[in-house]
Amino acid sequence: MSLRLFALPAALLAGLLVAGTCGAFTLEEYTFEDPARQQDFRELIGEIRCLVCQNESLAASQADLAQDLRNEIYRLMQEGRPRDEVIDYLVSRYGDFVLYEPPLRLNTLPLWLGPILLAIVGVVLLRRAIAQKRPLADEALSPEEQARLEALLARQQDHPDQDPRT
Amino acid sequence: MSQSRAKKTLKFLIPLGLFVVLVGFLGYGLTTDPRKVPSPLIGKSIPDFTLPTLADPDRQVTQEALKGTVSLVNVWASWCPSCRAEHRMLMGIAQEGIDDLQIVGLNWKDERPQAQDMLRLFGNPYVVNLFDPDNQVGLDFGVYGAPETFVIDRHGIIRYKHIGPVDAEVWEQTLRPLVQQLKAQS
Structure with missing residues (x-):
């Protein structure tokens, strides 16, 4: 009895939800029984670039092609294919460009190691610059200068109110 | 004296050289169209369909x-x-x-x-x-x-x-x- 009371509002609510998703996509379309797979799917579409709107991931893009690719990834993952296999599938068709994070290979080595090398060069140059400045600070006074300094200090001690330079 | 002058010239040339390299890269970037993504399928057999x-x-x-x-x-x-x-x-x-x-x-x-x-x-x-x-x-x-x-x-x-x-x-x-x-x- 109570179940029946509940059924009509639930159906209406479901209808509203379905109507609300028309046109715009939501991730709710893609459900997996295993929450871990669901998480994998969400992560994966965040790491794949949409080739139409190149600065958007598949998770963000409203492009028609992005929708196709999301569907395809969903289909492959529903088939139980592991994540690497899905990535290979996309890369073999669309190239490395679909990956936001480029793979570590010989031709991408500068990309990965360049920033680290630049940082090392920067630190070396900085240290050298600091080392070059240090002797200035350590410079000793000449005997005449030392004598003058002591005379000034002595005068200051004798006449504290007076400006020693006068 | 001439050695320090050579050093000064070098100090001037290194940033200039780096700048030229950077301009080279950026200039090359301008001639390519980022919308044209090279296909990994070149040289491969057509897919079955x-x-x-x-x-x-x-x-x-x-x-x-x-x-x-x-x-x-x-x-x-x-x-x-x-x-x-x-x-x-x-x-x-x-x-x-x-x-x-x-x-x-x-x-x-x-x-x-x-x-x-x-x-x-x-x-x-x-x-x-x-x-x-x-x-x-x-x-x-x-x-x-x-x-x-x-x-x-x-x-x-x-x-x-x-x-x-x-x-x-x-x-x-x-x-x-x-x-x-x-x-x-x-």
């Missing part, structure tokens, strides 16, 4: 239709303005009647009546059109926009992919020489 034709839903075509002769596979749709722009060029190529060259259409994410209307209005340069409304085969070809044109040799190996409309310049300078070269190979 079975699709109905645009003209006849009951007639199925497979990858075998792209073997035995040099083919241009043109990805197009009636909703795509650039495809309409390049259509005349394709008509011109078809009318040349080049031996051993076929133009095959891949009608992509389109609807049958609209696509057929377009061919009726502007002519049909294709020997056959594959009808792929759901991007099944387009995905296997790595299609990400229309128009795209693949050059396929007689063994079914993808030799080139042109992204964007084929105009007279692209045809004369890139596609025609490549087609001639592929025709010459047995």
